[in-house]
Amino acid sequence: MKSGFRILAAVTALLLVQGFYEAMWVAPTERTMGEVQRIFYYHVPSAWTAFLLFFVNLVASIIYLVRKNPKADAVALVSAEVGVVFCTVVLVTGPIWARPVWGIWWTWDIRLTTTLVLWLIYVSYLVLRRFSDSAQTPKLAAVLAIFGALDVPLVYFSIWFFRTQHPQPVIGGGGSIDPRMLHVLLINWLAFSCFAFLVCWARYGVEILQREVDEIEALESLRGVAR
């Protein structure tokens, strides 16, 4: 278990270095946007990783509601926390790119708005977990995760009605991308996913340990009362 974690950490470090090198020096400079386009290799992998983590959160929440397995709840908590971090990276790198390319920091475009609403929903999820300290917190949080997942398609359709300004998704969106750029993008995505998985793993260990400590403390205090 511990050696697995170390191996993954080493692989992640190598991948991140390789991804950074390729994004900065190997990938060709984009013709119209210039160097600023390179932020794409951080923006898009972060977005994919964040969406993947939110999906993991939804699945873990449903499993928790069905099976009442506390480990599923720990996975849900961890994936939401790390997902919010990656989603924040997306929301910060987006405007940095948009300012020189579009001339504006922010626009109420379909993908921007959906990502922002997703971020808001998951922040409220974390706030709920923070403010609720009963043993039922996991149940409430799991229900909120399902509500959030139901909300996302509705948000998407409500913005879809407006004109959309964001570049078409490069994969499966009819857009075209230089194969060398695609290669760099995929390397970075792999690196970011490994990194996210690594952080989740560490955080999961801490969470499980914290729960054990809480349990022991509760038992101790009960014993103190009995004495």
Added chain:
Amino acid sequence: MSSLRSITLATLTKDIRLEWRSRDAINSMLFFSLLVVVIFSFSFDPNAEESREIAGGLIWVAFLFAAIVALNQTWARELRNQVLDAYRVSPAPANALFIAKALGNFILVSLLEALMAPLFMIFYNLRALGPAWQLIPVAILGTWALVVNGTFFAAMSLRTRSREIMLPLLLFPISIPAVQSMVEATRIILSGDGSARFWIVLLLTYDVVFTTACLGLFETILQAE
């Protein structure tokens, strides 16, 4: 089925009777939204053309904030004397309680809207250029969209610290598509450019999806203690 209906009706009439005798919620909601109308009017000072563009947003934001007042006191009453615990151990279906509470809030917020809408019309000098009757389905669907999730999240935030502040934090992110639909539909009807059908259908979808979700998951929330 008949027990569901009779329990719903009994809870609903009890809540309405309590509200009628105290009038706490409706009075504070009315005064609150009156304040919002006045403050917005001072801050924007729009002419007739501008107010058609922004009124949809102002009206619904005012109602959304005012509805929080009603939603927050929905379950507080049942916590006194352990009424909710008694309900939990009784064989009555959980959804009967939920439907009664949601309907009670719906009636309260609709009453507020009926009383405040004319005031909005006067203060902002509004006249609908589009088909005005469409405002009725928008109001009904929009109000239901707010109260069904609001009632549900109010039950959820019962178990949290500082629950009064928790409700808007949970409700607002989920309500974003509903609020956008209401505001856009109202704006389109008032200014008369285009058709509001897309937004009304979206509101209807929102209502159906979340009413189903609430009914499916309320039992879990009620038993969580």
